[in-house]
Amino acid sequence: xxRITTSPDFSREEVGLASRNPGMPLExxxxxxxxxxxxxLLIHFDIPFVDPATYELPxxxxxxxxLRLTLDELKARPAVTMPVMMECAGTGRAHLSPRPVSAxxxxxxxxxxxxxxxxxxxxxxxxxxxxxxxxxxxxxxxRGIDQEVEQSYERSLTLEDALREEVILAYExxxxxxxxxxxxxxxxxxxxxxxxxxxxxxxxxKAISEPFEGVQQTVLYHxxxxxxxxxxxxxxxxPRALMVPPGMPEYLSRKRHxxxxxxxxxxxxxxxxxxxxxxxxSADGGYTWDDAELDEPAGRYAWVRWSHEWDAREPGEYExxxxxxxxxxxxxxxxxDEVWNQxxxxxxxxxxxxxxxx
Amino acid sequence: xxRITTSPDFSREEVGLASRNPGMPLExxxxxxxxxxxxxLLIHFDIPFVDPATYELPxxxxxxxxLRLTLDELKARPAVTMPVMMECAGTGRAHLSPRPVSAxxxxxxxxxxxxxxxxxxxxxxxxxxxxxxxxxxxxxxxRGIDQEVEQSYERSLTLEDALREEVILAYExxxxxxxxxxxxxxxxxxxxxxxxxxxxxxxxxKAISEPFEGVQQTVLYHxxxxxxxxxxxxxxxxPRALMVPPGMPEYLSRKRHxxxxxxxxxxxxxxxxxxxxxxxxSADGGYTWDDAELDEPAGRYAWVRWSHEWDAREPGEYExxxxxxxxxxxxxxxxxDEVWNQxxxxxxxxxxxxxxxx
Numbered sequence: 001x002x003r004i005t006t007s008p009d010f011s012r013e014e015v016g017l018a019s020r021n022p023g024m025p026l027e028x029x030x031x032x033x034x035x036x037x038x039x040x041l042l043i044h045f046d047i048p049f050v051d052p053a054t055y056e057l058p059x060x061x062x063x064x065x066x067l068r069l070t071l072d073e074l075k076a077r078p079a080v081t082m083p084v085m086m087e088c089a090g091t092g093r094a095h096l097s098p099r100p101v102s103a104x105x106x107x108x109x110x111x112x113x114x115x116x117x118x119x120x121x122x123x124x125x126x127x128x129x130x131x132x133x134x135x136x137x138x139x140x141x142x143r144g145i146d147q148e149v150e151q152s153y154e155r156s157l158t159l160e161d162a163l164r165e166e167v168i169l170a171y172e173x174x175x176x177x178x179x180x181x182x183x184x185x186x187x188x189x190x191x192x193x194x195x196x197x198x199x200x201x202x203x204x205x206k207a208i209s210e211p212f213e214g215v216q217q218t219v220l221y222h223x224x225x226x227x228x229x230x231x232x233x234x235x236x237x238x239p240r241a242l243m244v245p246p247g248m249p250e251y252l253s254r255k256r257h258x259x260x261x262x263x264x265x266x267x268x269x270x271x272x273x274x275x276x277x278x279x280x281x282s283a284d285g286g287y288t289w290d291d292a293e294l295d296e297p298a299g300r301y302a303w304v305r306w307s308h309e310w311d312a313r314e315p316g317e318y319e320x321x322x323x324x325x326x327x328x329x330x331x332x333x334x335x336x337d338e339v340w341n342q343x344x345x346x347x348x349x350x351x352x353x354x355x356x357x358x
Numbered sequence: 359x360x361r362i363t364t365s366p367d368f369s370r371e372e373v374g375l376a377s378r379n380p381g382m383p384l385e386x387x388x389x390x391x392x393x394x395x396x397x398x399l400l401i402h403f404d405i406p407f408v409d410p411a412t413y414e415l416p417x418x419x420x421x422x423x424x425l426r427l428t429l430d431e432l433k434a435r436p437a438v439t440m441p442v443m444m445e446c447a448g449t450g451r452a453h454l455s456p457r458p459v460s461a462x463x464x465x466x467x468x469x470x471x472x473x474x475x476x477x478x479x480x481x482x483x484x485x486x487x488x489x490x491x492x493x494x495x496x497x498x499x500x501r502g503i504d505q506e507v508e509q510s511y512e513r514s515l516t517l518e519d520a521l522r523e524e525v526i527l528a529y530e531x532x533x534x535x536x537x538x539x540x541x542x543x544x545x546x547x548x549x550x551x552x553x554x555x556x557x558x559x560x561x562x563x564k565a566i567s568e569p570f571e572g573v574q575q576t577v578l579y580h581x582x583x584x585x586x587x588x589x590x591x592x593x594x595x596x597p598r599a600l601m602v603p604p605g606m607p608e609y610l611s612r613k614r615h616x617x618x619x620x621x622x623x624x625x626x627x628x629x630x631x632x633x634x635x636x637x638x639x640s641a642d643g644g645y646t647w648d649d650a651e652l653d654e655p656a657g658r659y660a661w662v663r664w665s666h667e668w669d670a671r672e673p674g675e676y677e678x679x680x681x682x683x684x685x686x687x688x689x690x691x692x693x694x695d696e697v698w699n700q701x702x703x704x705x706x707x708x709x710x711x712x713x714x715x716x
Contacts, residue, residue, distance in 0.1 A: 008370070009367035009369060010368045010369075010372070011368075012368070012452075013612075015372065015373060016612055018373050018377045019376045019379075019381040019462070019466055020466070021380075022378075022399075023377040025401065027405050031538075036395050036537070038538070043383065045609065046385045046606065046607055047383055094370075101610070106374065106377065108378070143606050144606045144608065144615075145606065145615060150606075179395045180386075180389075180396070181383070181386075181395055248404065248501050248503065249502045250502060250503040251403065252375070252504075
């Protein structure tokens, strides 16, 4: 479990995780497909080196016919390419008070890359799941210690989730081989879910007959109000809208400065629970809201662009906010602490951008 | 000037800069050329968008024949490709106590990419520097507020430095067009110097008849012991050796864990003052040192690989260190505070890696 701190300041460990794990600069939302090198990363242990020439993926466990596939064999299978919005489950954690001590994300643990890979479902069908299989376990080549347990990074999906047709084994990102740090040569991509499900550097896929109870599955990535609760698993991405902060920044504070007049504020919105149906914009810290304009998303699992012409007529200090609502009726709280939980997961309070209009 | 803090903890501003500005995961030193997306970044303001189709670079000011070049014209000129070790001048700042408040780098503000571009010198010769030109000013498309001054990011070089044959205008990184966040479509690359000199997103090059006195040139990037001093400019990279931390990490602390036995420890070393002539390794926090083996560097401005077989015979706690010495006789201090300065620049105390051998 995460240690909780009431300090407004951040520890050396948190800063270390921030320097290792880049967020997306929010101005990167100008691009419908996040350029390589701007997409967020959360690397639990070290980036492993996996030799693509000798790489083989075993599909084993409770299957009729275990498989072992080279990278070329995987690439020869039917391929799909799709933009997928991905967000770290720890998003927004740094906004909380008290604060769980882990990667101190604010709003930037995001990216929407175009992934190419082969559907997992047809591979599992080819291997033939046995009747007693209940979950599929995905193990990465990355290894380390977390919660005092030595482990490979591994997570499972229920059969129902593993067999969703949009779940793929990806070997390309934005039309190029996966970057080393994004799971080269092969990773799982689970659309709509927070990033922890999309296991990188795949070493093995195994059908199992008992629910997986590893650290990343049962100890971490649960919504809990206290350490004692078993809680509920973190799965789909909560709705969120973010804006490209308008104007120009001050270096240290990142506070925005803007000339008075009309400004087109734009951003992106997404939800793992269904299409975004509404994005609202506020220039007064969330007291009053205007509907923003929504473009068509580039795909079912992509974020959607929104825009709003803000008339910043009067010089002064403003707090800009954006709020998304999805087809399931889920929306964002005004205050991150309304969705506080022990691990600091899925925090989706409205974004707040301070702007000085002069 | 940087605000100074005595807090061992880090402010929200520092964490914000860490999340925006990725360091290189140290295991990335396994690769002689740093893969795109692993190279450190320090982006002072926002990443600007510059349209390559309409891009033009003016070379103006105190020249006989002002030039204006499109990207195609720049690419048609003689091209050089070379690996260049680049490090942020703020490297090591987070190790200091008291600590200047800015990007809280520890050891990871590094990268050694392969840059392709055209030499600046021949362009300046073509434009014809007038007799009263004393410096060349490089202005970026990125704009914001720093030290309470609104500014484009800009820095100058003396004529002597600007005319060094290895200074290039780069349009490719690792054989591909510059990534947006690394200065697309065109940036300066000044080998041997800290990264602040290699201005990104070039908007204009201007020969000037008075020394440039902008914020990034005279207020920031100076070695000063107190705010009152004018100090000396930050220029060349101090010698440094870094190791790939051996073993495997604990998630939060990044503390290393290793099995007893012989381990090949490897890393990279560099100096902006001349070739690295010696790298030493210590397994006892810097009390005793062994010479490491040095490979041949891939180029005059590249880092050099070093390795050392460490016999971790006894279980226990170790503090591993590495130290570089260059051809100019410059080496690294044992303690970062020995090189403390007001801005936290050029901090090159020996790397210290805690390892638990079991």
